[in-house]
Amino acid sequence: MTDREVVPGTGTRAGRRARAREFVANRSVTQRLGVVGAVLVLGTAPFGGLRSASEQAVVPLELDQRIDVGPFHVTLDRVTQVGDLSPAVEAQEDGSRLLVVRIEVTNHTDRAEQAALVADAFSGAHTGFVPWEDQEDPLRVFDRNDAVEVPASEYVNPGQTYEWALVLKQEPGTDLDRLELAVTGYHFETEDPGTLDPDRWVPDAHPLAEGHVPIEVEP
Numbered sequence: 001m002t003d004r005e006v007v008p009g010t011g012t013r014a015g016r017r018a019r020a021r022e023f024v025a026n027r028s029v030t031q032r033l034g035v036v037g038a039v040l041v042l043g044t045a046p047f048g049g050l051r052s053a054s055e056q057a058v059v060p061l062e063l064d065q066r067i068d069v070g071p072f073h074v075t076l077d078r079v080t081q082v083g084d085l086s087p088a089v090e091a092q093e094d095g096s097r098l099l100v101v102r103i104e105v106t107n108h109t110d111r112a113e114q115a116a117l118v119a120d121a122f123s124g125a126h127t128g129f130v131p132w133e134d135q136e137d138p139l140r141v142f143d144r145n146d147a148v149e150v151p152a153s154e155y156v157n158p159g160q161t162y163e164w165a166l167v168l169k170q171e172p173g174t175d176l177d178r179l180e181l182a183v184t185g186y187h188f189e190t191e192d193p194g195t196l197d198p199d200r201w202v203p204d205a206h207p208l209a210e211g212h213v214p215i216e217v218e219p
Helices: 116-120
Strands: 066-069 072-082 097-107 122-125 139-143 161-170 180-189 200-211
Touching: 066 180, 066 200, 072 116, 072 180, 116 122, 116 139
Parallel strands: none
Antiparallel strands: 066 072, 072 097, 097 161, 122 180, 139 161, 180 200
16 A cells, blocks of 8 residues: 555544544645645645545555654644634634644654654645635644744754644634545655755655544534
8 A cells, every 4th residue: 555654543542532524634735735845736726625546545544543754753643623722822813713633753763854844744635724824834833742833944853752733724614524634755865866955855746644534623
């Protein structure tokens, strides 16, 4: 199915995952989802539509599933929709909601890697995406332990593990039953004759995992 490790999750955790929604990230969007410059193409628009499942077999996305995204192991812990995420993000004046994807991230390589590669691995379909007023990128990344926003320029050292929240602003009337998630990996390119930037992580052509995951709805 894929040439990169995807460790299945447990599917559910006791007392959680009450309501289901989809937040699909697919590496087929015409606008990148993160802050690093990797281009994710999903149909013809960011968080637009999914490519046909028949184009390539991928692993179904699950909660508690560890995915090898290039230099990082990413585990999808929990997905919620909230109206307020203070102190990180306050309630929006326009009434929009916040989709929060909670993940655990570990750099399993032997060199420091850009944290923004993680956000760029995610993209979505049918998410009701609403642009942020102060930034172009759809996702904002926060450390779950101190609610501090993770800058695009930050690096994660080898062996370090962080708990992050990826936050997407969305229309309040979004049909959550249509929302899906997908995660795309990277391959390491040691030489690129067309540029002066060798030794870099390049986005794969297709997602490693995608599908519907449970989402909790909170006030």
